[in-house]
Amino acid sequence: MSIGDLKPGMRHVDIAVKVLNASESKQVVTSGGVDHEILELEVGDKSGSMKLVLWDDKIIPLKAGDKARIENGFVTSFKGAWRINVGRYGNITKI
Numbered sequence: 001m002s003i004g005d006l007k008p009g010m011r012h013v014d015i016a017v018k019v020l021n022a023s024e025s026k027q028v029v030t031s032g033g034v035d036h037e038i039l040e041l042e043v044g045d046k047s048g049s050m051k052l053v054l055w056d057d058k059i060i061p062l063k064a065g066d067k068a069r070i071e072n073g074f075v076t077s078f079k080g081a082w083r084i085n086v087g088r089y090g091n092i093t094k095i
Contacts (some may be wrong), residue, residue: 004047006075008082013073015084016095017043017052019066025059043068043084051083056084060094067095 001015021042028038039054041062052070055062062068072090076083086092 002047002087003043003045003050006050006082006084008075008077010075011055013084014069014071014073015073016067016069017084019062019064020049020078022045022063022066024051051081053083053085054092055087058090058092060092062094069093069095 001013003015003017006013006015020042023040025037025039028036030036037056037059039059041052041054042049043052044050060068068082070086070090070092073084073086073092074090076085
């Protein structure tokens with residue numbers, strides 16, 4: 001599977017990506033009033049790029065140039081931009 005194959009609503013996404021741009025994590029409060037730590041990264045492969053969103057305990061140290069494998073991720077659309085998410089049942093590892 002490649003980034004170019006991904007569409008919003010897809011589940012069980014297994015993909016290897018390269019980190020193109022990394023920022024610092026930030027604290028956010030959901031509409032339900034719950035505090036979370038969130039990290040947004042720009043990742044890509046030869047077919048394109050997309051935001052990767054990591055929440056709370058799924059955040060691992062990654063910097064531009066690192067490669068990572070996402071297992072059981074899912075794709076959403078937020079403010080018109082597609083994003084890969086690693087949720088409760090997903091996993092991310094640096095490779």
